[in-house]
Amino acid sequence: MSHATENLPVADPFVEQGDLPVVGHWIDGTLHASRSGRTAPVFDPAIGRQTKVVALADESEIETAISSAARAFPAWAKTSMTKRQSVVFRFRELLNERKHELAELITSEHGKVVSDALGEVQRGLEVVELATGFPHILKGDYSENVSTGIDVYSTKQPLGVVGIVSPFNFPAMVPMWFFPIAIAAGNSVVLKPSEKDPSASIWMAELWKEAGLPDGVFTVLQGDKLAVDGLLTHPEVQSISFVGSTPIAKYIYETAAKHGKRVQALGGAKNHMLVLPDADLDLVADQAINSGFGSAGERCMAISVVLAVEPVADELIEKITERIGRLRVGDGRREPDMGPLVTAQHRDKVASYIDVAAEDGATVVVDGRGIDVDGAADGFWLGPTLLDRVPTTSRAYTEEIFGPVLSIVRVDGFEEGVELINSGAFGNGTAIFTNDGGAARRFQNEIQVGMIGVNVPIPVPVAYFSFGGWKDSLFGDSKAYGIQGFDFFTRQKAITSRWLDPATHGGINLGFPKN
Ligand code: NAD
Numbered sequence: 001m002s003h004a005t006e007n008l009p010v011a012d013p014f015v016e017q018g019d020l021p022v023v024g025h026w027i028d029g030t031l032h033a034s035r036s037g038r039t040a041p042v043f044d045p046a047i048g049r050q051t052k053v054v055a056l057a058d059e060s061e062i063e064t065a066i067s068s069a070a071r072a073f074p075a076w077a078k079t080s081m082t083k084r085q086s087v088v089f090r091f092r093e094l095l096n097e098r099k100h101e102l103a104e105l106i107t108s109e110h111g112k113v114v115s116d117a118l119g120e121v122q123r124g125l126e127v128v129e130l131a132t133g134f135p136h137i138l139k140g141d142y143s144e145n146v147s148t149g150i151d152v153y154s155t156k157q158p159l160g161v162v163g164i165v166s167p168f169n170f171p172a173m174v175p176m177w178f179f180p181i182a183i184a185a186g187n188s189v190v191l192k193p194s195e196k197d198p199s200a201s202i203w204m205a206e207l208w209k210e211a212g213l214p215d216g217v218f219t220v221l222q223g224d225k226l227a228v229d230g231l232l233t234h235p236e237v238q239s240i241s242f243v244g245s246t247p248i249a250k251y252i253y254e255t256a257a258k259h260g261k262r263v264q265a266l267g268g269a270k271n272h273m274l275v276l277p278d279a280d281l282d283l284v285a286d287q288a289i290n291s292g293f294g295s296a297g298e299r300c301m302a303i304s305v306v307l308a309v310e311p312v313a314d315e316l317i318e319k320i321t322e323r324i325g326r327l328r329v330g331d332g333r334r335e336p337d338m339g340p341l342v343t344a345q346h347r348d349k350v351a352s353y354i355d356v357a358a359e360d361g362a363t364v365v366v367d368g369r370g371i372d373v374d375g376a377a378d379g380f381w382l383g384p385t386l387l388d389r390v391p392t393t394s395r396a397y398t399e400e401i402f403g404p405v406l407s408i409v410r411v412d413g414f415e416e417g418v419e420l421i422n423s424g425a426f427g428n429g430t431a432i433f434t435n436d437g438g439a440a441r442r443f444q445n446e447i448q449v450g451m452i453g454v455n456v457p458i459p460v461p462v463a464y465f466s467f468g469g470w471k472d473s474l475f476g477d478s479k480a481y482g483i484q485g486f487d488f489f490t491r492q493k494a495i496t497s498r499w500l501d502p503a504t505h506g507g508i509n510l511g512f513p514k515n
Contacts, residue, residue: 022039023199038057046339046379054222075214085135123463150498159490162489165228166191195222202220266480273432287455297401307409307411338404340381353405431459450474
């Protein structure tokens with residue numbers, strides 16, 4: 001087992017390896033280029049060209065990263081709360097000062113509009129702010145004199161090395177759902193970001209170092225399935241926090257659990273918006289556009305299906321179509337409404353669902369293929385697409401598309417809408433649009449979904465509530481951030497204590513204490 005990082009080449013984040021800059025691993029407070037020689041391409045989606053390569057870890061790099069984190073853990077866990085808190089506060093200050101830099105970096109690899117990237121950083125920052133309050137949240141309980149002369153109290157201790165595996169669509173926010181809390185609670189973190197947009201993690205690692213976090217407490221291990229499997233099976237890794245697609249989430253949950261780890265694995269989604277006939281259709285059309293096409297539909301909380309309770313469908317489609325005509329698609333650095341998709345491959349997969357839907361009998365109201373854009377010709381473009389009368393048996397309805405494709409399904413009433421939502425495999429987010437308080441109340445009570453909006457299309461809970469869906473959208477019983485996040489990253493101990501003195505000793509007694 002290698003414990004040394006000396007034999008890993010040291011790299012600058014943008015040092016040239018071959019023709020292109022390489023994004024390396026962050027281990028022991030230093031950036032390391034690829035030793036394995038395994039790499040993957042990183043693209044700028046708005047120009048459609050490869051701009052960097054990312055290192056993909058091999059077994060020895062995985063071992064080096066995890067053992068560095070394991071070495072850093074004991075001292076960090078023992079560091080006083082006050083000192084840990086000041087490091088988290090400093091990280092918060094630095095992130096707030098420099099968030100524009102991070103947003104631009106995200107756009108250059110993900111493609112989303114810069115202001116949207118800034119929004120994701122802001123949501124991550126809110127979890128950092130929650131984490132600064134950890135001394136209060138991690139306070140234990142104390143009960144005095146539970147039996148004569150006996151006190152019981154509890155403490156919460158960090159787990160050790162914790163693993164985070166994140167998706168491409170929020171390269172800063174999703175890791176920040178977990179690592180601020182994990183680090184504040186005294187754990188050391190190994191983050192395996194998406195290989196599609198790996199630089200944000202390195203940027204955040206450098207910020208932690210500047211904030212005064214000891215080397216080894218935050219590690220970034222770049223890689224693919226090999227690196228993930230390394231985390232899932234390594235005995236030093238105590239827990240896995242995963243966010244990504246459902247098949248991988250299920251695999252992560254089963255494999256990590258089999259290796260004795262605590263797991264929270266958040267999966268994919270197919271979020272519906274139920275529109276009742278009394279709703280304000282202009283408000284609904286605006287919100288359907290925002291939630292369907294924001295970040296090019298590459299959000300796990302995006303609305304991808306509008307359930308229009310008749311007779312509103314025709315009027316609503318007219319309003320949505322008119323608004324789509326006003327949307328500007330282009331290079332995210334030029335602040336259009338919508339940017340490109342993350343890769344050509346993903347764009348082609350998303351576009352293929354338009355044909356699937358049409359073949360299955362849907363009407364293509366707006367086809368986003370071949371639209372005019374404010375960006376390079378080779379960018380990974382697909383414009384906002386609207387489908388009507390999508391059959392609920394079509395793969396375009398049952399599968400997660402994860403792109404700017406909004407489907408309309410016409411239903412006859414509230415019950416049919418609720419039934420459809422509840423019969424789906426996913427249960428991440430949903431929303432109802434109505435002015436009928438009774439219907440909204442019934443909806444929130446009957447719907448089998450983890451996060452619900454009432455006239456709010458993307459009901460992402462704030463940092464002090466927890467984030468997570470039901471069914472195939474979350475495997476494991478712990479959601480991300482909020483109090484559940486603190487519980488996930490700590491183990492509780494209950495201590496029963498008696499200070500012996502002759503008055504309360506009680507002598508020999510083989511039964512339970514009676515008083
Ligand atoms: P993905 O599942 O392809 O990848 C997620 C992570 O898993 C990446 O780090 C990737 O390297 C790794 N991975 C991929 N294949 C693997 C394998 N075979 N074995 C082990 N690890 C593997 O997801 P993505 O395309 O990066 O992200 C989009 C998906 O994430 C969508 O399904 C979206 O709904 C979901 N998502 C869910 C939430 C949520 O909160 N529920 C939030 C964001 C994204």
